Amino acid sequence: MNTIKIITKAVADELDIDPIEVTAEADLREDLNIDSLVLLELLLGVEDELGVRFSKNDFKNVNTINDIAELVEKRKDQSLAPEEY
Amino acid sequence: MFRAVITGMGVVTPAGNEIDTFYNNLFNGNCCISLIENLDTSDFSVKLAAQVKEPEYEQYFAKRELKHNARFVRFARFAAKEAWKDSGLNHDDFDGDLCGVLLASSIGGFEEIEKSYTRLTARGPSMVSPLFIPSMLINMASSNVAIDLGLRGSNGAPVAACASGAVAVGEAYLRIVNGIDEIIVAGGSEASITPLSLAGFSAMTVLYEGKDISRASIPFDSARKGFVMGEGSGVLIVEELGHALKRGARIYAEICGYGVSCDACSITAPDKEGIMLAMKRALTCAEIDSKSVDYINAHGTSTQVNDRVEAQAIAELFGNNSPPVSSTKSIIGHTLGAAGAIESVASVLALYKQKLLPNANYCMYDDNCPVNIVTEQRAGNLEYVLSNSFGFGGQNACLVFKRWT
Numbered sequence: 283m284n285t286i287k288i289i290t291k292a293v294a295d296e297l298d299i300d301p302i303e304v305t306a307e308a309d310l311r312e313d314l315n316i317d318s319l320v321l322l323e324l325l326l327g328v329e330d331e332l333g334v335r336f337s338k339n340d341f342k343n344v345n346t347i348n349d350i351a352e353l354v355e356k357r358k359d360q361s362l363a364p365e366e367y
Numbered sequence: 368m369f370r371a372v373i374t375g376m377g378v379v380t381p382a383g384n385e386i387d388t389f390y391n392n393l394f395n396g397n398c399c400i401s402l403i404e405n406l407d408t409s410d411f412s413v414k415l416a417a418q419v420k421e422p423e424y425e426q427y428f429a430k431r432e433l434k435h436n437a438r439f440v441r442f443a444r445f446a447a448k449e450a451w452k453d454s455g456l457n458h459d460d461f462d463g464d465l466c467g468v469l470l471a472s473s474i475g476g477f478e479e480i481e482k483s484y485t486r487l488t489a490r491g492p493s494m495v496s497p498l499f500i501p502s503m504l505i506n507m508a509s510s511n512v513a514i515d516l517g518l519r520g521s522n523g524a525p526v527a528a529c530a531s532g533a534v535a536v537g538e539a540y541l542r543i544v545n546g547i548d549e550i551i552v553a554g555g556s557e558a559s560i561t562p563l564s565l566a567g568f569s570a571m572t573v574l575y576e577g578k579d580i581s582r583a584s585i586p587f588d589s590a591r592k593g594f595v596m597g598e599g600s601g602v603l604i605v606e607e608l609g610h611a612l613k614r615g616a617r618i619y620a621e622i623c624g625y626g627v628s629c630d631a632c633s634i635t636a637p638d639k640e641g642i643m644l645a646m647k648r649a650l651t652c653a654e655i656d657s658k659s660v661d662y663i664n665a666h667g668t669s670t671q672v673n674d675r676v677e678a679q680a681i682a683e684l685f686g687n688n689s690p691p692v693s694s695t696k697s698i699i700g701h702t703l704g705a706a707g708a709i710e711s712v713a714s715v716l717a718l719y720k721q722k723l724l725p726n727a728n729y730c731m732y733d734d735n736c737p738v739n740i741v742t743e744q745r746a747g748n749l750e751y752v753l754s755n756s757f758g759f760g761g762q763n764a765c766l767v768f769k770r771w772t
Contacts, residue, residue, distance in 0.1 A: 298431040320435070322497035330494070 285332065285351045292327050293347060296320060306347040325350070334358055370623075371543035372771065374616040375454025375604035376712045377446040379556075381417035381597055381699045385449065390716050392698065394744045396727035399699050400580050400595050406562060412576045413569050415583050416560045417597035417700030427515075435498045436511065437476030438558035442600035442705075443508035444515055447552050451516055454604040456550070460614045467521030467548045468509040469539050470602070471531035471555040473704030473758070476503020478561045508556050508600075520548045526704075528758030529666075530627075531555050532601060533707025537625035537764055539605040549610045554708035556600035565596060571635070573670050581728050584701075586667030586694035587674045587740055589733035594668040597700030601709035620718045623751075624653025624767030635759050637673050642680040645763035646753065653767040655751060660690045660767075662723055662747060664714045664754040665738075667694025668701050677755065678736035690753075693726035693741040707756035711766060714754040718770045723747045 286306055294301040297314060310316045316324070318341075325341055328334075328350060334357045344350055378384065381399035382392035392399060403416045424433055424441065427448040433441050447470070483499040501507060506524040513522050521542050525534040532555025539553035568574050575583045575593040584595040611618055626648025630641030650657060666677055681689050695710045702709055713724060725743045732740075754766045 296431070296434070298429065298434075319497045319501065323435075326494065326496060335493075 285354050286347060288331055289328055289347050289350045292324055292331070296324055304347070306351070308347070309345050310347070311345070328354065369544050369546050370608035370621060371540045371605050372608050372611050372621045373603050373619040373715050374606045374611050375450040375456070376619065376715065377449025377453060377602045378600065378709060378712055379419055379422050379442040379446045380599040380601070380702070380709055381419055384420070384422040384445070386453065389712070390720070393695065393713055394720070394722055394724045396698060396725040396744065398580060398584070398697070398727045400583050403560065405560070411565055411569065413565050413574050413596070414578050415575065415580060415595055417595055418560060419599050435502050437479050437503045437507065439472050439476060439556040439600070440502070440508045440511055442558060443470050443554070443556035443602065444511050446554065446556070446600040446602040447512040448515065450552065450602040450604050454606070455616060456604070461550055463517045463519045465520050465548055466518040466550040467542065468513045468518055468552045469521065469523055469525060469535040470509040470512060470553070471525045471535035471704050471708070472505045472508060472557055473526065473528050473531050474557065474559055474564070475505035477559050477564050479503035481561055481563045512552055516552065518552065521551065527762040527764065528760050529701065529703050529706055530756040530758035530762045530764040531704035531707065532709065533711065533754065533756035533764035533766055534627065536603060536605065536622070536708055536711045537627065537766055540622045540625050543605055543607050549607045551605045552602060553605050554600060554602035555705040557703040557705040558598045559703055560596050560598050568596065575669065584669045584697050585728050586665065586669045586697050586726060587678060587692070587733060587736040587738065588729050589731040591669045591671060591674060593670055594696065595700035597696070597702040599699065599702045599705050599709060601705055601712045603708065603711055603715070618771045620715045620771050621769040622766060623769045624649040624655070626650070626652055626765045628763045630761030630763070633761060637676040637757055638761060639676050639680045639683070641761055642677060642755070642757060642763050643684050645765045646680065646684055646755065649753065649765035649767050653751070653769070655767070657685045659751050660685070660753045661749040662717060662752045663690050663692045664710050664717070664752060665692050665694045666755040666757045667696055667726070669696060673757070675735045677757070678738045682737045689738050691723055691741045691747070692738045693724055695724070697727040697729065707754070707764060710754050710756065711768070714752045714766070714768050717747070718749050718752055718768055721747055721749055
């Protein structure tokens, strides 16, 4: 599964809806009504699944699934194996 | 002084998640204890518990709404919705600024604490969920219910170990009679059938460790060997009498007395004097004497010490002709911080239906427990019912309910 699909599935699971209903451009907070703590939880799941590590402030610049995917690419260089966290 | 009445009730219990089922199981003495299902007990000496069957949450909530709630919060939200529906309250009937929520728990999100700590030790601090804290804090039941029902008045989660639920109902009574709020959604919730909880209580040697369901939770029986862990939630709509009458509400019973005390002598051992003081204070508050009490819904945990001390306190305060006594815990185990609230529901049902509920599976009289035990369901002429709850820490809370006619 590619990055966008993995993130979309995580968002859909959180919202309890079909991934087809989630677009990569939707604003997570405004359109999908995801609050900041739930967004942090989502990012934690993405980190875990994709083996990347975000910085504490990364979430502030994240508004859409596309943003998360870009962040994953950006942080891939710094990726750690999950057991090293 | 205002008066406080009960106009709605909801439960999530091992004996059922709606009032009629709960009533039938409880008053027929159908013991709801079984082998522990949701965790591997092979390393544990404890094998039995009184477990809740998942409520039909979808009646009230989208799956997403409950996703980040601890089990005890989910129980409370469901029971509160049931109680609210049962009360017949609708949008035009109440002023949210004058309505509150007091929902107790003894421990809160035990399961979330265990899981997050396991994650912390296995994966490190950065892998602990940002939703861990707001999922498990004890006051999250009262907070979520306030959001669900739009109640902006008094709010909180009294903590007094196994007396917590009774304290919540009692404090609701005080707020109503003093004119602070017009309605309080009051009760308790607990979900403590978890590894750490069972290990901790087991280490205290207070749990029954056999496999014989019919001899597991037998309050006041001479063969009792400890309590059985239960789980669940009980919620009552405590409403100012004038408010209830004005909207034509169905009234189950009145709360007319509340007495609390602290043993102030031991953290874990019950004390006869402290228990007597709480019962006396409740009777004084209700302005009745001990002869007026027609039934006592005992704390009755099925531990040797609790039942002996409670029975002796009852015998001393009420004399040789003590009112009939039974313990709800014989049927649904000990639901800790929910117990006082679920037992309030049981006491109110006793008054409303004019029936006494049995102390299930009671068969061996104990000379050290000189009280009149109800052994099977029977009709009663009940005017006043006393409900007892005591907690570790020496906190005692007693409630007096009065028949509504």
